[in-house]
Amino acid sequence: MKTRTGLIISALVTGLILSSIITQSQMLKEKTNEIEIIQSKNLRHTPLYQKHFFKQIISSPISAEQKLSHELNRILSHISSIIMNFDNIPPNPPEIIGPTSGKIKEEQKYTFILTDPDEDILFNLEIDWGDGTESVDCGCGKSWQNGTEVIVIHQWKDGGSYNVTARIQDSYGDWSQWSDPLIVSMPLQKENTIQHNEINTNEITKN
16 A cells, blocks of 8 residues: 555656746746847847846856756655655554542542654643543643653542543654543542441441
């Protein structure tokens, strides 16, 4: 699949380069024709015109070559970017490490390990906490290299079971798949209190 697509891209590159060369050649030819037409007029004998004419003769071909070179470099740079992006492998889903249970309204600390097969710089860590809230860290002002560990703190307001998932984006704009969920249980404090009272009551009865 990659080989076939690579051939298509190569053909497109060749076509763009040839199209650019033809366009620039036509521009150069039109410029030369304009100079020849002006040369045939009577004004060509005036000193002022001769100075302007010879200046055009010298500068026009150089200017056209510079434009052609600039255009080719721009096209090649753009195509190079496309090819690099085509060969890019998306990042791996973040690995999530942290507690799988806790108390509601208490901060829990989680570590997200970011990796990329191409070792690209990583941005935009998105975290779905499973409770209807999301965290987004753009990585602004810093670079996340391959293997970076990002620590994020979260707390749940209500008891229940939550699936924490995350994904990461690389410098080419490709996103990883969402990670496998880390299941976090947040027991209700009221339920714990009731269970605790029941245990105490049973102990008193036995005595």
